Amino acid sequence: MSAAAPPAFEHPVRVYWEDTDAGGVVFYANYLKFFERARTEWLRSLGVQQQALREATGAIFIVSQTQLQYLAPARLDDELRITVQPLQLGRASMQLAQEAWCGSQLLATSEIRIGCVDEASFKPRRIPTAITSRMNTCLP
Amino acid sequence: MSAAAPPAFEHPVRVYWEDTDAGGVVFYANYLKFFERARTEWLRSLGVQQQALREATGAIFIVSQTQLQYLAPARLDDELRITVQPLQLGRASMQLAQEAWCGSQLLATSEIRIGCVDEASFKPRRIPTAITSRMNTCLP
């Protein structure tokens, strides 16, 4: 990452009972919840409230592709840091890298593809340009 | 229960990894998922498809009160039976008893109050009479 690049956005997540499974660790699907929370807070940090955006424009963001590697387990009470790093921005979609960390240990890495669609038809639509211009500032 | 009373409706639920927590047992909130699945199948057995009902009438059923006792834990791979027994039917609400069983062991008992509301306003509305007449046949 070049010197001028902003650091990835980070969101803290605490592991609660609800997140764990009988293996004693965080259930694999729940990382997708953590990643979604972090994306929501990243959007909020850019001034985008998804519920308000939807009511005003009918646009919602959906996930179209996910790719995850699970490297180490997290356990009850662990404090995780979830990162969001946009890799590519298109007119109606974007590609993000997201990671889950516990202290200095990398737990999971992902690439997530997000699309902007109309809430009624689920057909692709252009991301409002006011939003993409703010997202552009986060590109590496 | 009198001889003429129909037996409570039963719905089978298998315990998967997603349902368990780091205590090695089913997470307490997930019994509410199991109870909801069984209520949905009980409604379906009476000819009520909730998605179709909503599209046709704007009516949705919501939970207004729950009371649960947890008696014994369930574990991965357990096969549960979830019961639904209506206790009382009103114009816009109903009271149900629900239980979770594993073999001959009672795991959890509940009383659940359901209301019928308008999907937009969440204001109470009358349960369609075609539905209440079918529900009446399930009363003890």
Next chain:
Amino acid sequence: MSAAAPPAFEHPVRVYWEDTDAGGVVFYANYLKFFERARTEWLRSLGVQQQALREATGAIFIVSQTQLQYLAPARLDDELRITVQPLQLGRASMQLAQEAWCGSQLLATSEIRIGCVDEASFKPRRIPTAITSRMNTCLP
């Protein structure tokens, strides 16, 4: 509540996509997740880390009874405040009142009974006295 009583413990919860259902509101079972998070943070505020407690003593807290009233729905992006107010403390169990608020609106109220059990046998055991003495300071 008398003038000398400490205010109820509060924990903030943001509503994410994962918490909502197709009714557009928070799914009823998920309030039990919010209540559990707040209880965990209340315990932490008293110096109790559940994972550490379990490793040191084999004691875990389980929920034995819940009673909830749902008064108003919460929606995506809402900021909730979840309260914890102990009502009664026994040797091996406690009774708590918990509420969910959004701004000045009360969304849900509950009474929750918690038991302390051995992690292997799930048999009741005494709550460590160092913990109950700290909990006592929270009683109304």
Next chain:
Amino acid sequence: MSAAAPPAFEHPVRVYWEDTDAGGVVFYANYLKFFERARTEWLRSLGVQQQALREATGAIFIVSQTQLQYLAPARLDDELRITVQPLQLGRASMQLAQEAWCGSQLLATSEIRIGCVDEASFKPRRIPTAITSRMNTCLP
């Protein structure tokens, strides 16, 4: 697929309120729950009970990689079919293709990598050969 290849294993999944989100469709993380349920039932169809396997040998299966494409949304009351098709079997891991279908519509495709690990150390261990020999019969 050659004439001699067995068809992919299928497991039915009904969409309940718990599975949906405020977009009116199944929440993206929940497909990982559906895929896990189908894998569990596929293992069961091969005579493998995971809880019994763990108690007998200390071996558990964990997910190490997932790759998903989301093609079309599912809604409340939809009846899905989840497939399991092993692609490759190693000594301590396997690669599976899984799909979610609603009627003739493909909703989601995935490739999932599963590892066999020791429940205490989470270190890789050989899949019991009695199991791999049965899994081999499912290869395309």
